[in-house]
Amino acid sequence: MTPERWQQISRIFKSAISLDGEARDKYLKGVDSSLRAEVDKLLESHRKASDEKFIDGVAAEANAALLIEEDELNEPPSHRLNKGQQLGSYVVLDALGSGGMGEVYLAKDTRLDRTVALKVLSEEIASDQRRMQRFRQEAKMASSLNQPNILTIFEFGEVEGLTFLATEFIDGETLREHLRTQKLKIGEIVDIAIQVLAALDAAHEAHIIHRDIKPENVMIRRRDQVVKVLDFGLAKATAERKTSTFTEQESEAATEFKTAPHVVMGTINYMSPEQAQAHAVDVRTDIWSTGVMIYEMVSGLMPFKGATVSHTIVQILEKDPVPLTQFTQRKAPAELQRIVSKALAKNVDERYQTAKDMLIDLRNLKKRRDVEAEIDRTSSPDSPRPTIVSEQVDRGPQKKRVLAIAMVAMVIVTAGIFAFSMWRSSRARTNRGAVAPPVPSDEHTLTYSITVQKFRDGKAYQEPFALPGEMIFEADYKIQIQMRTPQPGHLYIYNEGPPEGSAPTEFVVLFPTKTANKGSSLLAANQVVLIPEESRFEFDKEQGPETVWLVFATDSVPELEALGAANPNTRGLITEPARNRVVQDFLSKHSVQKPTVTKDDKQTTLKIPGKLLVYPIKLEHH
């Protein structure tokens, strides 16, 4: 809309709003029809905005949760109960953690002399009568479930104004954490799946749908690896609340998904098609989510994961994931693939109809594998299976990288890292005495400095200035890496992505790129390389250290050469897990030897004996 047209409309609006009833109608009749429609809409919006008290309060007060919640993320959680304190018949033994919903304690039930996990709900949640009613109902239903793979709920109660939930205490970790730390074998994955389905089978028999099956809701007991599914029933109360924020705005639900591309919704990846479309769900939604979870356990990847919520939803509704049999890290049997694809049938009628059916198939698979293993054991020893780079997996549009385009900037600061890599040819220091270790004939020296320049509205408004080494950057800093090698050598630079679930760390190839050095890692003496060539890297809003790995070597490094130059289609992102693992392994293996670091007022110099220098530049930003 042009400012002129806007001025016209606002004038008419102003006049119309000061009139009411007939007078307003009369006035509006005389208005130009092309403007009339928009004025009418605005008047209607004005009425609705007043009715709904739209932005009626004050932003910071209405959104205080934003500030609070972050505090809880960053600061040690505050606990309302202390060790030794008594709550009803429970005595607090220890604080286990806290989340937005409340705190969790390890406690002793003095009546029955048993250890329990005590979840004390936050006041905010406990004061919501409607939600509490739901919780109470659901907890009551769930507490009737008595199955070894379901976390037992003992009591849902209220003492001294605190609302709490006492459950069986499991000393263990969630499947999410388990996946992070353990490399599961197919047999173990099948065992976990069987137990989850046994839990679901029992719950479904009792007409309880979980609705939120995901690795965070599955616990594995440390001592015997027994699986416990958490929060039966509670998931429903939570889900209810989740959708209620949508239904309040009804048709808004769809736009909410579309317009919030960066909002990560915790559970979207495990949602069934019917859930994602907000249709009615039944027990088969749990079967879908279990299928997603098995897929993730086997492949280390989410079967449906897009760059945004809406991309993910489209994948859930339309995409068939890469068959598990095609992943080479873990050899998935064809039967497991068949089971998973049946669980992930988009059409509910083609899916497993009951948890029991799926459970039977998984048990049969387990039996068959046990028999085969027995035969294997008695015939030939297991030969190690070669790991081949897995095929390209469609991961949807380009993920937001850590060095991505920052969103809004009042002040944009550009930082250039000028890294000079200097090659010291074989000027071996003489060995003096037998005690000194032998000095290798080669020594690598790498020098870099960071240059910061402030930008405003896209224009530089301050001269660039150099800093010695690392600093804490603000969110909207821009970065350019400049490298120079007085001697020839091979240069590789990678940006380490943030860890994501159980998937291997992802790297972005910053050098070589197809344009920067014609795709070659070999630098001539004194060649200056700019990375990126013309633009600048920017930090996004994600806080924390950013790592840029420098690898400089006399000889080319075959495993890194095999990765090739940065793929422009993925903006350098390495998408295949196997390839990322190669980079990760290489870096962790060779970064053990730390260079000596010296700084003057302009630059940092790294020195390392030998033919290979691997060094992470840590760029802290906030």
Place this chain on the structure above:
Amino acid sequence: MAEKPQHQITQLLAEWSGGNQAALDELYPLVYEELHRLARRYMSRERRGHTLQTTALINEAYVRLVDQRNVRWANRSHFFAISAQIMRRILIDHARRHAYAKRGGGAQQVSLEEVAMVAREAGSDLIKLDEALKILAKMDPRRCHVVELRYFGGLSNEEIAGVLKVSENTVTRDWNLARAWLYQQLTGSAAN
């Protein structure tokens, strides 16, 4: 903050009120830091069921940052104007960070993590509002200002009238129009 003497901030504020835009560049980060610090402190202190009073917060920042003996009354309005802008920025920064926040934590708590959804959704509305305000600012800077002062700065219409040097009636009308337009933008019923 402590090493920034009060008189310097007072001076910057005076310069900015006098029309020197460069003074704002220096002022902005100082006030941002103080308001952010106070907002966080208020939140941790008042987490237990109290509310965050934006005006009280800005007042406290004002008293702390500005040398009261050397300041003309007009500077106070200016301080509130810049503070409203900064409160907007602080909240949007938080909202964006929330959108990216990673979940984690102890084993038992993870199942409770859903709650974060609420804050994130609230955050996404705030981000949408911010985007819409940017469009409004281009078409109609004054009405955008009214929204900023009222919604982010917590100022009353009377105070806004003082800051913008217009009548209170004008502020009320500006508010009605801007709010109706923003409502349209956020509910997706915009005409253009």
